[in-house]
Amino acid sequence: MEIPDNLSVGERIRLLRESRGMPRPVLAQMCGRGPDWLKRIENGDRELRSYSLLFRLAAALQVPDLSVITGQDSDAGHPVPTGGLNHPGMPAIWAVVMKRPFGLVTAPSALPNPAALQGRVNQSWRLWHNSGSNRTEVGAQLPELIRDGEAAVRVLDGPERRTALVALSDIYRLTGQATAYIAPAEMAWIVADRALAAAQDADDPAAIAAAAWNMGNILRETSYPDDALRVVTEAGDLLRPHLDDAPDDWRGIYGALHLHAAVTHAREGNEGDAWRCWDKGNEVAKSLSASYVHPSTVFGRANVDFHQVSVATDLRKAQKAIGLAHDIDPDIMPSKERQARLWIEVARGHLQRGDRTAALHVMKLAHDIAAETVAYTPSARAVAADLWRKAPRALRREAGELAEKVGVAAPG
Template sequence: MGERIQVLRESRGMTRKVLAGLCGYGPDWLKKIEKGYRELRSHTQLLRLAAALQVSDLSLITGGEAAPVPLGRLHHPTLPDIWDAVMRRNLIRPADGPVDVAVLRGRVDQTWRLWHGSRHNRTEVGSLLPGLIRDAEAAVKALDGAERRSALVVLSDVYRLTGQATAYVAPAELAWVVADRALMAAQDADAPASIAAAAWNLGNILRETAYPEQALETVTDAAELLRPHLTTAPEDWRGIYGALHLNAAVTAAREGREGDAWRHWDTGDRAAKSLPPHYVHASTVFSRANVAFHAVSVATDLKASSQALSLADDIAPDTMPSLERRARLWVEVARGHIQRGERTAALHVMQLAHGIGAETVAYTPSARTVAAELWRTAPRALRPEAAALAEAIGIAAEAA
């Protein structure tokens, strides 16, 4: 079994550290399994490995009978309609009346605000996306010249939003199609800020699909595209520039590259301080508050739990207008407490996270991992609360 795991890992270009980290363990744990020094008897650990390796059949790991496994993709009821809208592209120029790009732009901006402002953002945004995708595609086909370029920027934003709303629930092929279309539309519009925003989205997907080097290259190249123009550029150019460096900081931290992680974070911090105190980028929510939130994420990913919790102590969460980002902050704090073995504190902040962004917790793997760990290991007196959290986000149903 260990040899099979090693072959699968190497065929995907993953280091032991990366694969073990995706399973919630250190590289020594995986090394002992691959070398045959430790038996892998836990079905939960086996499923984690299968999901991290994107293996659809456990027999590829065990060598035994075929046994299908979930690939970490959760079900969401809005996905079929979104899939249909993405995959059924009308190649014929629409015969409808004139398209008002300004109205379409307003609808997309409003939907971004809904994404950041709703506890049930995936459901509410997901129900709007099919119509937005079709209308934005139709606008690009119906218009020419400067209006078409404006429509292409809107289309790129729609596909970026689609990537956000379907993260962890869309199959890999849909994630790649959506990311590629966002970037192509921005490039067709020849809009640097839109290109950079699409690269930010692509960097997220590359990182989550175990391509950290390509993720770093994508976001740093996009940042370099904007850097020569920052002194005279609009505020949003500086906002997306800062967001790209925060994206790079998280990727570097997950790879254990401490120096690179904090270097990128520092660049993002300087970008935030060059903007007005209350500036917030509409889609990435880059801001001074988001820089502080990312410092907690970087420290947690570097396993510096004491530093992460100390940084979190100095944050006022309500300064972040995005409920999605606020919920993610508490998940990072919970991860820090779990690293220190503080399960009572971890359960408390996970309950806060769920109260703020129910679907952010239910559809984010790191949050589900923490909730599952608490369900298994919470102190006896808190097991009913841990079980209630697991049931609320669907972990208990999966186990059943």
């Protein structure tokens, strides 16, 4: 259907919904929200900033591109996928997660070593952060790790079982990271819940907080920002009384919870709360050594600075975000995944300013650093798709090549 150019996002949603004979409560339920939320969007009383919610609305309304909802001149354009992004490693991970047996398939010949299991998990986290093909390489390890972790908690007792439970929680957190945007929603929820359940069974505050950070990611990306904030806030409250005499990694996850809240607030447009939470994360980083890096969340001085750019970009303060990024040395971040995400945020900032030449340059940097991070991150795919459609004539060939590599355009 043809939609007048002068309609707002909310008016476009209402027109599309009514043209399909879809009641407001039905569309709202398909997005995991209530009818009052959708009414506020349609009436223009609430701004819709979340890409994941835009995708949900577009899929539910059966439109081919986000620009149908956001307007042809909007930066928020992207082909609407019919399901999760495909990855060849997903079937094996799905099978081991979703077809978990009720008992041991075969008893181990010797009792598992929980410390060795944790060592394997730590090694996999390092691979996640250091590989440009992290989903493929880590995904290949996950089925065996999950099976071994589940077997360990079934056969061990006492302190050794508690150690194995912490390792199992870590395995499921890593699974959540490695399958983000490629796992169906039902599996993402199961993985997040198993990580939290294992940590709670271990009664380990740091593991619980780390699992809550992971759960917060799932809640935020499935458009439950209020619940995401509640989870990370409660986890921070649980961890805070232990921090005075705690290991550095406990403070590291405590800081990561605040950075998570900062980004969540920023995506909701809550500027004051976003910077307040970032400030708290910054204070935690100051209490740690300048070289400290949390093994899984990579919280530390560099990650706090990277998140400052993310917060500014999500608040659509493009000039501030680009200025902040100008003063950052990306090489101080030991994670290729986080380096690539920094350049993705900078590219988003350049797009907000209408500078597609600069956006293309930094997106190519991101892809060179960590190709799979770019290919499987919705915001990065949105930037690549925008550049493919709207890059200056002299850059169309380069923009097309990037779009093909990322998977938002078919080979020409």
